[in-house]
Amino acid sequence: MKKILGITVLAAFIGGAAAIGGYKLFERNQLGGTISEKQQLYFANNPLKVSSAGEADFTQAAAAVAPGVVHIKTTYAASSKAQGGSSPFDMFDDFFGGGGRQMQRQPRAASGSGVIISQDGYIVTNNHVVENADKVEVILTDRRKVEAKVIGRDPNTDLALIKVNATGLPVVKMGNSDNVQVGEWVLAVGYPLDLNTTVTAGIVSAKARSIGIIGREQQQGNQLTEEEYEEYRRTGKRPQQAPNSSIEAFIQTDAAINPGNSGGALVNANGELIGINSAIASQSGYNQGYGFAIPVNLARKIVDDFMKYGSVKRGYIGVNFVPLSADNPEEIKTSEINGLYVNDVVAGGGAEAAGLKSGDIIKKVDGATIYDSPDLQEKVGRLNPGDKVRLTVLRDGALKDYTVTLKGEASVGVVAKNNAAKGAEISKLGATFAPVSPAQKSKFGIANGVVVTGVAAGKAFDSYGIPKGLIITKVNGLNVNSVADVQKALPQTKNNIIRIAGVDEQGTYNFNFPIQ
Template identity: 50%
Template sequence: MKSNWKVLTLIAILSSAVTLAAYNILGFSNPNRDVIFNEASMPTITGRLASLTGNGNAAPGDFSYAAEAATPMVVHIRTTMTRTVRQQQMPDIFREFFGDEFPGGGGGGQPRRQQGQASGSGVIISKDGYIVTNNHVVQDADEVEVLMTDKRSFKAKVIGTDPLTDLAVIKVEANNLPAITLGDSDVLKLGEWVLAVGYPLDLESTVTAGIVSAKARKIGILEQDFQRRQQGQTQGQGAEERQQVDTPLESFIQTDAAINPGNSGGALVNLRGELVGINSAIASKTGYYSGYGFAVPVSLVKKVTADLLKYGNVQRGYLGVRPVELNSKLAKDNNLKVGRGIYLEEVTDNGAAKAAGLQKGDVIVKMDNQPVDSDAQMREIIGRRRPGDVINVTVNRGGTERDFKVELRNRNGGRDVIKKAEVTASSVSTLGAELIDLSAAEARELGVTGGVRIKSIRDGKLAETDIEEGFIIVKANGKNVKSQKDLQAIMSTTKEGEGLMLIGMYPGSSRMYYYAVPV
């Protein structure tokens, strides 16, 4: 995203190759593990936090307590990757920085292999080696190296990622590591002092200070590429199906603490040295610090991390509504008796909201007694919960406030958590492609009973063939493919070296194509 004022960018350092915004779910280990965090215990701070100037205003004081408390828990992450570059797939946000002359910036051209490195930061959250960082720091990495402040180096394994919040968990084989204490981002106040800790510009551990400039900030950086990749995915779906499509969750803490490339995945801490956010992005004309940085609040970090470690994927609760932020025009056009809140443009059938009694035209003004003024606020509150959790929702209906207890549902309409093994993956990792099941309407139009469409091709086996994006797989190794689950089942029984024969068609053509794919 670029304007006359700013460019929003993720802040991992990249060299030789750009980390493309091709999101996927990586492998998980020990999916049933319960994570135990160091929760804030409100320690007594002996250092002076602030003083008063002659006019009575607060002035910054000694930040050494927080810096010393947090620095040992923040690590330097270096990754290497080898990928096939398909030049036409470079996201717009990176092209704005590097131009068409940079590898991958132009259109057309043949796919080619390219090596690259990236650098970012991470935060130790458990003594046995679990580390939280940004998804964009480790995505597509072949190797991940973690360097501690005491100069020790470890190879790390990616345990789980969540592109929708730009968070990831990695693991090093070590014990008795210093683990950070998790604070409470909900109690952060505008103007409160915070410190950013990380490894900017590939430097040694660095601490900068600033204040909380805003909360629940939505900047669109995670949505930009997501929307491009999702174009056409909801064609042929009904309103209820569309409501269950996962979308990025942005509700950043905004700070003026200096954050630069390499700070990605680092810590934003309060003056007690407690983690209140994971640094993720900056607003800048140049790609370097020029005013504001953005961090994922620790309230989301705790929930996403716990889900990845326990279930293997993030558990998301759905309200089942189409929300619109209320403004004066919308209020006037609909004769509403309230000026702020979330207007329910649609309440889906068989959804959690409708089951609880919410109606189209209601205005959500509170959730769990917290005022809700923006979509980002609402989605952050819901994003901390799981299917089956009950949330208190206050709506304004015809000028009168009413309270409802809403039991959130999963994407399938149920109330149970969905473990990774039960989730149909959005891509088959070895193929290096984003796959989408055909909707019933699309299948009828093509005259098939089902199939899997190749939405995009990244680094992987498909990039080594002549297959193109848009291809619809209807058979694999002679067996019918109606869904990604079918394709995964066929691939799981294919021995290494046997190969995979994909049969299908392209939209607008009745001709069948055959592609041999090495597996």
């Protein structure tokens, strides 16, 4: 009897110790760890009760996800004319035109969506939802309004992480965007047009879609000068430039997405998050058939970096490349139509150390076939400096594998610095400029011009809605070809009014504003 009692006491002791240890482990994980660990712990205790065997019944998935998608309201300083605003219809204006850009840039509306990814208050959304906001408020599904802190923003992926001071929040389970199949059912959940929680359904229309939204500003800042272009024509070697760090590998869907859905959830029929809604293809600014979401596997890496470092630690291969197609440029001497043609290897980068050369064609990354730039950029975008990738390269008609160790931003820092020097600043206008390339002259039918490569917040160009990327052809009625021309033309005002004439893909523009 005593022996049995002793065994019982021992068992109770072990059970109690295990319970205490488990609680301590739970407590530690609650306080720290990656977002994946937080999610694993949460859903081990709160499993999803969703079943979808191909049937078009999304009631359970919608019920599981909707409580974890929140409404985000942002406010801006009165002087921030290019960023503030109150209309929910302008949220996507910079991204898809809003029916055609007017003379003055439309203000961005203070409304969007976000997805709760941990019960202690971490919320993922779009960078453009919270960028330059003075105050970010989150309206939870139980109608509580709480102020949020921006933990990190990444313009290169249009992702942002914010946090509210709240606990016990409902969480949306992260899925695996690599498993997403074209044709499968998906739901878009968010707050379109300032409405309350709205769920729409559709299918995945395409994967790894690049639409040139995120990379547009970097491409505009990477224009060649006339001297560089002539050198390129003479030698066939493109001058080294800072790599385009933007990553676009969107999941395309025909689920209805409208302004206000920015930062909301794209989920599969099992109620798992597979993407963060970011943009729509539209001429009117409203849904016309296709929306685009950032894959959750990329979002997971960005979020973990924000939580661990406060910023994104991005690894670089160290190459500049051109996607191949049936319409390859004449200077690319190859009959290949699939893969990425390496036209430049960054000095001191990982690719150079691994043995890659200009003229190589990247065919695979870690065994996966590469058809276009998003196939490579999204996979590399999930990795960190020091990680290794295996590139299968076609050279001289033979395939060969190269293992590249990714390097950090320092490996491309000198190139980026040199490239930034191409744009000279005029402080009176609050902008930087670079000469327009011959290719741009031909495209727009102009004989002269300078490109706006940067706009300072609160300065003249920002205040009067003159955007980055605009090609300025005249200042105060005088043709301009360089920064020096702009400076010389500035004093030639009438009644102290500066007159700017410009052109871009949407048309021609004239801006008039008083000299400051």
